[in-house]
Amino acid sequence: MRITRMVAVAAVAALSLGIAACGGDDGGDSGDTGSGSKSFEAGSTMEKLNKAQKITIGTKFDQPGFGLKGLDGKPAGFDVEIGKLIADELGIADDKITWVETPSAVREEKIEKAEVDLVVATYTINDKRKERIDFAGPYYEAGQNILVKADDTSITGPDSFKAGDKKVCSVQGSTPATNIEKYLANKASQLVVFDVYQKCVDALTNGQVNAVTTDNVILLGFIARNEGKFKLAGENFTKEPYGIGLKKGDNAFRTFVNDTLETLFKDGRWEKAWKDTAGKYVDETPTPPTINRY
Amino acid sequence: MSVLVDHFDVFASGFWLTFQLCLLSAVGALILGTLGAVMRISPVPPLRWVGTAYVTVFRNCPLTIVFFFAAFGLPSLGSNADFLKIPGLSSIFSRLGIDLPYFRFAIIALSVYTGAFVCEAIRSGINAVSPGQAEAARAIGLTFTQNLRFVVLPQAWKAAIVPLGSVIIAMIKNSALAGFFGLVGDLSNGAQNLTSALGEPIIPVFIGVSIGFLIMTVPLGLLLDRIERRRAVAR
Amino acid sequence: MKDQQTVLYDAPGPRARRVTLIGSVAAVLLILAGGYFLIYKPLDEKGQFSMDLWGPLIDPNNEVFPLVWERLGEGFRATLIAAALAIVSSLVMGTALAVLRIQLKSLVKRRYEGVATPLAYFLRGLNWTLAGISRVFVEIFRGLPVVITIFFVASALPEFGVDLGDILWYLVIGLTLYNMVVIGEILRSGMEGLPGGQREAAEAMGLSPFQTTRMILLPQAFRIMLPALISQLVVVLKDTSLGFIISYEEVLRVSTQIIQALEDPNPIQTYAVVGTIYILVNYALSKLAEYVQRRLARGRKTRALPTEQAPPAAVAPDIAAASM
Structure with missing residues (x-):
């Protein structure tokens, strides 16, 4: 039974690969390059x-x-x-x-x-x-910036974390996570790190954290994809x-x-x-x- | 090697946090597992089904998915696991009471997942008690509860202690995953931070973390081997 | 289980049956109510049942449905490949480890009489050291989290100049290091659990210790331990999901990518679907393990080996130890 399953999976995969190969026609923008x-x-x-x-x-x-x-x-x-x-x-x-x-x-x-x-x-x-x-x-x-919920006025920049009651999320091992640590009063109760920013945004939506921090462009992407839900808090604070x-x-x-x-x-x-x-x-x-x- | 000395605080506090997580999760898993085992042998069919479903689901699901649902599923249910903010405990286990819920989520994930294995271990213990024991108990007029309490469970515990120990060891190791699901500052998160954010060399960091885990798992393993061997001789 | 259970309480009479029935109904109602208020309602309020979120996964007419499942298919294939490689290499290495440890155990007892004294001491020392090393190896990799082992293998091997190219191999090595030790110990305890007469008879026939292990002990150990070995397959399958840490594109990591690429990210739905598939496959494997165990038990009973009692008891803790 396992074998038939694997064969089936392989067959489906092979089939779909074939389809993908047929459908690939996005080479348009490299036209002039011999x-x-x-x-x-x-x-x-x-x-x-x-x-x-x-x-x-x-x-x-x-x-x-x-x-x-x-x-x-x-x-x-x-x-x-x-x-x-x-x-x-x-x-x-x-x-x-x-x-x-x-x-x-x-x-x-x-x-x-x-x-x-x-x-x-x-x-x-x-x-x-x-x-x-x-x-x-x-x-x-x-530049690094901070993403907050649209109705949040309590966070205006990285300094808002110095009081120690605001929680912020970033990505493991990233420069933004290291940068924001300087502004935290207590890392243990203020910082969360995940492997991707989507998880941070989920945590922000559900209210486990008050803010997500990383480079502005990434945050802008999230603002645009969730119309009206989020905004940036203040100016970029790094380059x-x-x-x-x-x-x-x-x-x-x-x-x-x-x-x-x-x-x-x-x-x-x-x-x-x-x-x-x-x-x-x-x-x-x-x-x-x-x-x-x- | 200087990482081990320079960042000793990272390892020490990481060990302490992982240890707290393991201790609380072990308690949670034992409670859940015992409940599950009782459900599985109860005379009420729906309870048996629930027990069986619980064990089937969590034994066959990768822990990663369980962790995911604890960290992101619970919040969508509107829960921050605040029921774990137990007043007395929070003063000892400081992470339990803070606003950030990921320590509590990690406890839930580990307890629920490990509970399924605890349930199996206890059930295997109950199965190891020879049916004659329960029959005899019933023959002298003990009720179901009395039978369990005085005859079956005490013997089952003895038979279950080694498998239970193995389950707890596995749980300690599994706790390493918590650092990837929002828990900041445990052994695995600390190690990751040292290597990827601060660029410390990998091998010394690995050795430090390994020591942290082996301090917990190896003595427990040796203890279990001893119990097992002594029992083997007795048999 | 069935037998054990029925002896715990009398065959229910009319009254007990009624009580059980009431209890059952109450339990069902409680479960349903709990499910509705604690799970369904909050999820519904947050719009988690919306077709925008489920459509890509369950609606074949959804425009991204084929793409999503194509990617998931790739992910599952990657998971199965890693699991298959890991289990095969763990079996091979685990067997080797078990044989090695058994051999060393008997060698350590050997006194090398008739060999020159310094050489005898040297050989004994060598045996002691090897036995010690293999023991430490077992203890370390059995006691370390698999996540950490995988993470370490993937980041340390390249530092030593060992470059395997594909991330798959780091994952396989990481999984093997742990599972070979577990399988090795399962087999070793299986071999040691065999009645002493087996070994003695083999030796009496003039087989060398290695031949005894290979031809007499190992086949029997494999047979007895087959259920535990199948359970270990479930563990490996589950543990491949740890590959996400070194960004191996197994099904969970692929899911994370899909979730982010979708117009409406749907983590809960995607993980629920993937989790269900995992549970079904692993459940089938566990059932297979149980079936094999039952068959073996039956076979053993008819032949009435003197060890009839010992192996099940020895298997139980191993399954528990191994199944996480």
Whole structure:
């Protein structure tokens, strides 16, 4: 009985894979890119990737708006779009990209071991990380903010947690969780951490916590998806420039990615990517940040 | 290795919190499990069904799902598990009384899940009492309750003590999951925080956490082995 | 169970039957009322029964229904693959561990007379050390939470330069480390529970200790312990869900992704469906274990082995220990 079950599952899966393969027609935006049309300096990473006609990009699979594995099993979001655009500039088509999940804890490691060529994963540029890898970008500047219920006026910013009676939720091992700890009077009775922000929002809805904190763009996504239920409390209180992680010392590649980003900023593809994904729920379009070529 | 010294407070407080969680959950599981076992042998069929359903569901469900329903299902039922804010206990177990309910949710998840196994252990104990004992008790005119209280249960407890011990050991280990469901500061959450947020090396942190758990599980395991061996000789 | 129960109280007379009936009705009413007021009503008030939330899971006409189930199917497949690999490798390694520990136990007793004294001491020391190491290995991995073991394997192995590529293997290794120890101990206690005559007879026939273990003890231990081994399969299946910690895409992690990708996130509904499937599969496995146990018990009775009493008692604690 178990065997028939497994066979059945396998059959269904095989069938559905077939269907998915037939239905894949979203290669529209990579139209003008003939793979041979690009040429790069011999021996560079760009040439290697272009020749191999494949690239491995790390992103998050559980970050709505930036990198979230969709119902079709493919990641989608702003980070994913940026990754696709860079691949495009390398002359690599969308379907030749291998997406690898890179949760916060393993990003540096995956880059160091060359398991991924690039990491585009809401990856805040900071000096500690620069010791192990290099950053291109930033391609977006986020800032940490606080999400509260729409009718809540008691929380106006991180300082509201100093009194010790407000509870806040964030994600395990993330920078926002570490940042907010400074403002807490008593960590044990004020802080909750889960593995994804959706769970924090559930806890906020049900009233176990008073606030959720992380980068503003992620919070904006939740505000938009739950019309009228939530709002941001006050201004961003940190700056989180998102960069693209790549192997340390590969300066030619870093320059290439930086140049690519600047091109994307100028020709409107960056803005389109933003509006299609994370910016879908936000009225104003942000101005592109300045590339930091350190 | 310096992590163990530098962050000793993380390990110590983590151990203390995990220990509290285990202690309270063990009590909860024993109560629930005994109730379940009584239900399963009661003469009232619907109670038997409830007992059986309880054991079937929780024995076959991954603990992760049980934890999920404690942490997110209970709130949708409108409960913050406030009934666990027991006045006297809250002064000893400080996490029990605070507003954030995840310590209480963790206790509920572990108790309910472990209770099903406790129920099975007790039932296996009752089954180990030879039917002649109960027959004899009935022959001398003891009622159902008297029979259970004076003849069957005392013997069943003895037979059940080793399986019960194993169940509790398993529960202590399972408590590690609480750190992934909103409990901040227990051993596993502390370890995660040290490695992923503070970037401490993994191996020393792992050793610290392991010591924390092994302090609880290994002595209990050795004690059970001893009891088992002594009983084996007696048999 | 049935027998035990009927001896606890008399066959009910008319009065007792009436009391039982009233009790039953009262219990049913109480359960229904409790279910309605404590569970159905609050859930309904929060709109948890809305088709927006259930539709993607149960309504084939819903536009995302096929996508959701395709992903869930992938998740279940990943769960089954991990569980199958873990149980097979745990069986192999567990058997090896059990044999090793049994062999070491008899070797430790050996005094190596007739060998040069220093060599004898060396061999005895070696045996002691190996026996000690295997014992410590067992105690550590039996006493550690599987979550922690998996987490550690996945983060420490790469640090040592062991790169297995697929996360699946870290999960399998983590699960194996725990389950091989448990299975090893089940088999070992099975072998030690066999009547001494088995071993003595084998030795009398001139079989070496290893041959005795392999040809006489192990097959019988497997037979006696089969139910416990099947129960262990349930444990492995449940424990694969811990893979979410190292972001292995088993069914629970896939569920989390689905929940977030849906227009209306429906954690409670999705987890309820996945939990139900888990329970059904595992329930079938537990029933299989019970069936095998009953069959074995019957077989044993007809052959009237002298150990008739011992194995069930020995099995019971192991099942309890193993089934979590």
